[in-house]
Amino acid sequence: MAAATHGANVWAALASVRAKNPLVQCIANYVSMDLAANTLLAAGASPAMVHSAEEVEEFIQIAGALSVNIGTLSPPWVEGMRRAIAGAKEAGKPWVLDPVGVGATTYRTKICQELIAMGPTVIRGNASEILAAAGAATEATRGVDSSAASTDALSAAKQLATACGSVVAVSGAIDLITDGRRVLRVANGDPLLQKVTATGCSVTALIAVFLAANPELQPLEAAAYTLAYFGLAAQVAVEAHPGGPGTFRAHFLDALYALGEETVTQGALVSEDPL
Amino acid sequence: MAAATHGANVWAALASVRAKNPLVQCIANYVSMDLAANTLLAAGASPAMVHSAEEVEEFIQIAGALSVNIGTLSPPWVEGMRRAIAGAKEAGKPWVLDPVGVGATTYRTKICQELIAMGPTVIRGNASEILAAAGAATEATRGVDSSAASTDALSAAKQLATACGSVVAVSGAIDLITDGRRVLRVANGDPLLQKVTATGCSVTALIAVFLAANPELQPLEAAAYTLAYFGLAAQVAVEAHPGGPGTFRAHFLDALYALGEETVTQGALVSEDPL
């Protein structure tokens, strides 16, 4: 599929989000809740941060998708994650996992493995996290920062995707998205995204939004289109308002809110590797 | 009372907040803490986010009012809410309830009913939440977003106000505030407020501030004046700096901080329905 076609598809997927205003349940972490909620609102979705074991199973019934993030992990939240995921699976709703910092501690890795075994629709992380999640990491991760080039993680991502039947997305200078067989690449983004906390968590939650609003797309495409839209908004923000991470965050949300058809269709840089 | 008089009263109430710098205890939710705290600081108050059952009753003794928000509910926080409210009532301090997402799950509705039965000074929500809180909802709420026009909620708000002896404020294009008998309307605001997470939670906490700083006002007026000031700041921000939700949030806080007497007196749009 040519890049130009992908650009039109990214726009169509975004237009569907804006038209449908999907309600997405997020079990986010304490750091990322504010930006994740604002990202979803700017994109045209309705975020609901609901994490408690007392209500997650009931809430997923009225939501279009679920996003699970292990950033600030603790046992009560893990119990909420388990029940929400079980509810999503039973209801046939897509769910997305962000394995923040997996590999950094034994507890985090154990919980992550348990959640991965529940079969996420999409897993998104940086290269270190995907390497750790795939059991392919040869070095300890450094928390949430990526210390491995994303290209190194492609074989790990394919392994992981095949093993758990998920789409795996690896964020980096070039994002890689694979279902274990096909590989899409997204060349949008800006380095300032890494200077603002919770941008990774936010794009993961946004993948859940795109899945909810675009059930006719394959998760491989839905994830790639989300990353392209998100990265393109960063580029547009930086180009129109050069500055540091503080003002960038504001202009980035403005761009997510405002991006129009021509910009998206022409600016989204999605390509597919030959099989 | 004419709108012009209300404008002067909104200014007087705000001036009192800025002069007295009231300390207000907030049991906020994880998503809204940042914006709620910054809203209170910009308005001239001192926010204290204190939620733990171990200290809430003692803390309310030194605070001027209490704000309770059920956004990211869990059992330990509910216990903190119960004790803080009991402490506020015993000490004769006003307290405000934001029934975020009530009606979305059984747990949330049950807790909300329990807290409402404790007699909040003011309850503020969107139309869906007030309908659900009043037991008048005929459809499930969609989390924190409003899916019913606020005017539909007036009779529910009056019922709820009468039943629990509270003032009930319904946010919408036109805010409605009632004590069960009198009805005030506030026509300030901007649609961008709904594209920034936690603005509803923040205005609820700000009502607690206005109550603490203006004990001579009736809660009906204090709530309406808060909504007028908050909405007017949004209008001023949008007019001076048109843009998207990211930059709006920053300019909105600037406006809360800077609004002067003439702007408030002339811009606050408060009116009262004939009895």
Next chain:
Amino acid sequence: MAAATHGANVWAALASVRAKNPLVQCIANYVSMDLAANTLLAAGASPAMVHSAEEVEEFIQIAGALSVNIGTLSPPWVEGMRRAIAGAKEAGKPWVLDPVGVGATTYRTKICQELIAMGPTVIRGNASEILAAAGAATEATRGVDSSAASTDALSAAKQLATACGSVVAVSGAIDLITDGRRVLRVANGDPLLQKVTATGCSVTALIAVFLAANPELQPLEAAAYTLAYFGLAAQVAVEAHPGGPGTFRAHFLDALYALGEETVTQGALVSEDPL
């Protein structure tokens, strides 16, 4: 040591942070996580918000320093704090304590005393907090706001520093930093910092960053240089972009990110009292 020399040292310490990109573990509070993480990223460090008793001891092994903040205290977090501090001490890593609101409630004071007894490398608070922490407070604190001039707190700070073998930093119009014997003063800063929530928490976490990246410095100097850099960024932001607290927050992060050698060397206002 002359102020000019201190200016060069502040720059050298900041340059070391940017070069080494230290990973710092933060047990922050719910309100401050977003700004604290963004402050650390803007300064050139890697923040990791990890609080759970299940993993804090393991995580500190890969981190360069630990920051502990008691803002939104509850028993499970206190257990995480205890274990993280024990791990930091055993591993010889520096750790910093922010005694937010100590003195406001019995619970908060008790926990704070316990943590102080564990011997923080640096304690940073406002004058009220340091007075309370030193057991010298004659009035109840008002939560997180300072109601005593920082100069009043100098003798309390010296007492506290001597008693617990820590460096004590008192934020105010002029920051005071003491090890019980020497006293450094920092004259950087802007009043708008007090109109943005979590700036105090953020500078405390940033002290941990400077300690991690500058092991050759004494903690007295590392703390003072952090406060000078942080306050100078506020000045630069206000001078270039006068406004209110909303836009200030964004420009402040931009300034932390961008401050260059000449600005820091000439603008850092650090002086030492004669012994």
